[in-house]
Amino acid sequence: MIYSIRLTIAHKYDQPAANSRHLIRVLPRIVRGRQSLTTHLLEIFPEPDSRSEAVDFFGNKTTSCTHRDYHAEMSIRLSCHVDMMSPQPWQDLTPDVAQLRVEYGRLTDLGPESPLHFLGPTKRLSPDQSMAQFAQDVFDPKDSTAANVIRIGRALHDAMTFDATATTVDTDASDAFRQKRGVCQDFTHIMIIALQALGIPAGYVSGYLRTLPPEGGVKLEGVDAMHAWVRAWCGPDQGWIEYDPTNATLVGTDHIVAGYGRDYSDVSPVRGHLRSSGGQKNTQGVDVAIVG
Template sequence: MDKQTAAETATYRVNHITTYNYDTPVRVSHNLVMLVPRVEFGVDVSPSYKLTVKPVPLSITRREDYFGNQLHAFSLEENHRQLVVTASGQVKVTPARISVSDPSPSWESVVQGVREQTDPRWMDVCQFQFPSTRIFLEEAYAEYARQCFVPQRPILEAGLELTQRIYQDFEYDSKATHVYTPTLEAFGIRRGVCQDFAHVQIACLRSLGLSARYVSGYLRTHPVPGKERLVGADQSHAWVSLYCGTEHGWVDLDPTNNRICDCDHVPVARGRDYDDVVPVRGVFLGGGRHRIDVSVDVCPVE
């Protein structure tokens, strides 16, 4: 298990609605959905957490994928011009309380432990060192990261500085990139969204030989003082999980907001990059042009 100490716990009621509207009827569709949070250390998902689909399919199957994420599959074989997928339920988050002042091993020793198989987790961890569909290893990434990962520096300290550097050097711009923008392109223009920032940081870490995962989930947002929170104003989010050695295990870092992930972060799925954790994917016959609307609400439960 990853290191866990006494920490604040938050409970949320999550409601994630994805609506597809089609110009012409869809005759057949097959879909894979990854919207229910995975049960893991620090994350407690209520048994009542459920996925509903309209039109109602004959059946919805549920299984875990290779990475332990909750995956639902369903098919529709009736004409429909709208598809609504809703994932809702209660989840409790108890993140590890970790700070930059916590002692941690040098980043080189973490790389060495996995590479030489002396780390007891090496078999699980090593798969997140390699290139993946969206992330390639480049000297440009390593050069950028080395300004933080100087020789013999504690891995937590270096990882947090890289998180801060990406936060400072990159501008959040939802119009600069799209879901298929290559990571190297986002790195070059220093702009993008949370998906891009997570991919860039993972690319930097892996290019140094470290293990890093992509995490999708929800970020609870806080309303402006004096204003009520708006239903649907929360959002899907993405961040990074860095392997920090046997004592600390995986530590989640949010480069979009320059912070260690805490009770505001609700993890849903983990993988090598975005392609492993796409929330809704599928194929359909017919439909013509279509529009996708997404509403996410993360409401604290008192």
């Protein structure tokens, strides 16, 4: 199955900006056995004075650019095709959480896929007693790790309301959980903190979600912008599984990975700095469709 993805991110400044430097993470990853990036075009307007591509610690594709002269706006446009492979039949090969802790307690590898990086805290993830209690109330110590990941994700989906007006990109996860409202970033941060409170390594996934629902289905939440969901390490036999708490579902071919990290800061689509005065207005639009 081949997906076409089109993304536009636009920044308009109240006053012209100069000496800007941005780090962009919007290209889909190559994930062995799951997805491959077949073609892509990433355009930046105005044309930057310098531009370079790299791969960060977690294996995400990055583009860095600089603009020296004053400019009133800056936009990023991505067009690409991603070949999604059929998923393997679901099997739960995971131990219970007590055994999972023993498994990662034996690990010494600190490579980018090591679960030891995903036990918190981070800049955006802090232990929270209310989230820990929420996880504990749902947790079944006799069940498998994967079953508990799914159970907590579904419970969070039932407890929270998707509300694009309730939070901003800088809202703390504890504030979103307190009001029980937010967007996919909030759902994801809260679920990561809840899983880590139980000793389950969990991280943040940034990516894209198919815009159109399957025939007879319903439109999923979070499809007008880049999406976010959770990955949890479930032992050496199972490895990482991914769960979308915003839509209460295990991740399948409708979810296209752009970046893996510990929290939003590791995979934010655009981050940087510039010299200007006044504020700015940022907009984002995403279209994902099947083309073959």
